[in-house]
Amino acid sequence: MPVIPAKAGIHEVGMQRHLLRFIEQIHFYQIYRCNKMGNKDLKIEDIGEFAFIRSIMDNCQFSSEKMIRGIGDDCAVIGPYENRVLLITTDVLVEDVHFIMGKILPEQLGQKAVAVNLSDIAAMGGKALCLFLSLAIPNTMSVETLKSIYRGIKNMCKRYRINLMGGDTSASPGGLMISVTAIGDANKTEVLYRDGARQGDGIYVTGNLGDSGAGLKLIRNSFSAPEPIASRLIEAHNIPVPYLEAGSMIARSGLASAMIDLSDGLVPDLHHICESSHTGARLNRDALPISKELSALAQINNFDPYELALSGGEDYKLLITVPEKNIASFEKIFQDSTPCPIYRVGEITKGKDLTILSHDGVEEQLDVRGFDHFLPI
Amino acid sequence: MPVIPAKAGIHEVGMQRHLLRFIEQIHFYQIYRCNKMGNKDLKIEDIGEFAFIRSIMDNCQFSSEKMIRGIGDDCAVIGPYENRVLLITTDVLVEDVHFIMGKILPEQLGQKAVAVNLSDIAAMGGKALCLFLSLAIPNTMSVETLKSIYRGIKNMCKRYRINLMGGDTSASPGGLMISVTAIGDANKTEVLYRDGARQGDGIYVTGNLGDSGAGLKLIRNSFSAPEPIASRLIEAHNIPVPYLEAGSMIARSGLASAMIDLSDGLVPDLHHICESSHTGARLNRDALPISKELSALAQINNFDPYELALSGGEDYKLLITVPEKNIASFEKIFQDSTPCPIYRVGEITKGKDLTILSHDGVEEQLDVRGFDHFLPI
16 A cells, blocks of 8 residues: 655744654664764754653653553543542643744734643543643743733633643743643543544544644745635634533543544544554545635645645644444534534544545555654754 | 841852842832833843732632632642642743753752652642653753653652653753643641741741752852862752651641741741731741751851851741640650651741841841842843
């Protein structure tokens, strides 16, 4: 089966030059560099983020008390307390890596920093409770800019009725750094992990794919488009929406087997589910939901919008797997109560392969590509 | 009463130039700058950290669900779940603001990043459960250095039997940034806040004061000392010890009225207690515990060690207030079970003043000085 290459750079973020690579390639590269230079001289850029995270993921647990799930899902899970568990997630946004001042409004930056964390709570089926915010701030930043960032943060807190309960501020000799920790809770029997998918489960997403990736391309002037297409796609990138209501409804229904939010991209995030659940998956190309804005952009700029739908990151839609026997009930709850649309995009298969079925009936293998902040071009 | 000035620069951290100022002065300065420049052109360095934190502390709460205590104590408190509450704290360490690579071993840096957060859990009387770690890492950092930082972090986790349960990593175009969030829990009736001190309460600390400040002076070559004095004081600065066992014992005893950890310095942290509790306090100069290393350093370098004991930060001892009627029982539990020594250093008074009683019976007013990362010299 041919391998569909996603173009390098589709998942670029900010000014930092990134490279999409096979995780396997990182390991070979690591071995090559180790042999070349000896371990002592190795720099982070030589081994990449995935290799590093893997190397530290071992031996992190020294107590089983209140410990339900550690590294490796959207949130860590501690408890139980009564019938509840606590969900905790943290994300760091670094200037010129994750965002460029001037390319996103300060208020949107605040909103986004909160949204990406709430999206992780949503992906476990939880209720968001509170936020903690650490900022490293350049001395020369204007108070107005900082207040606008906080306005964005507080607007999100108000909208989702959560509390900003603490944090830390520091000067930064470099750029702005925002670290958010979000805490939520959930019924202990309802939490949805990545490892529950089984062969035959349907795969669903809660909205259009690829808009955020397209927005980033517009921000970086790689594509061009008339208004209001450009604004809508850039907004999809700058102001993602956490699917808290949908996530919570899905968890309460007890009908789903696994859930994740689409931060890395449809294929990499589906791969997380499959790897954790020891399964494969087959996507149906024609079923991938593409917005009319992305379709128009693709036509104007002569590219394949499905490529962005598959590998563009930061859509922050939910990806859910649902056992065959629950599918009718699952689709019905979305018809009865409509927090968002729902699209069936494929099914979980046995084995390890991720494939995509084209409209002409040809099944092709998909690249499982990682996104790495550290690798040099 | 004369005002005792703490010398500017005593609480310097890292390469960043800092200035100790009255919080009140910051506000006047802010008003002056606002008038001078108009709000739009204000930079963070113009108003300082305290003014900024105060300006954002309002209107951060949008739900009362599971919310017990927000911004303004060592930890935020959420719950209750059964009879337990969750304690959450976060701290950010920024290269060249909080530490200088080369002046602290990477392993010590990892240890310290964990210790300062566990100290906040200890100060509420809690049990530490788990850690979340966000790192922004320069591309050029060696893998060996980063592994050493993680070794320090994991050693602390192992020592206090807590789990490293998640986090985030990113590239950093600037220096290294470490953000740690620690989660603990406690019996809901035993948590010790800052606002429980009452007139007549005894004030206790759990160990020697000023060693960390002295260590920083040695690191910065402001003082010199022979071995092993220099090493021991530098170690007090680089490897603080969280008083988890003592904090938990004090909370369980139900004998204390308020608790805080000494991160800013004895006087500023006592001021936090007094401000929250609407009291004043009187310290007894002769009762302040000074190590023999600090005494020797003071003699060699011809300075007053009590100045460092009063305003040197980062000692991470606990400061506890104990109602008069509990004092005998409180001192007894430290005699019976000795997690650490305990020193009575003063008492809570009515009014707002912080004073110090000298050995000659003269009572002098103390400066309540803040420490600000942002203010220019």
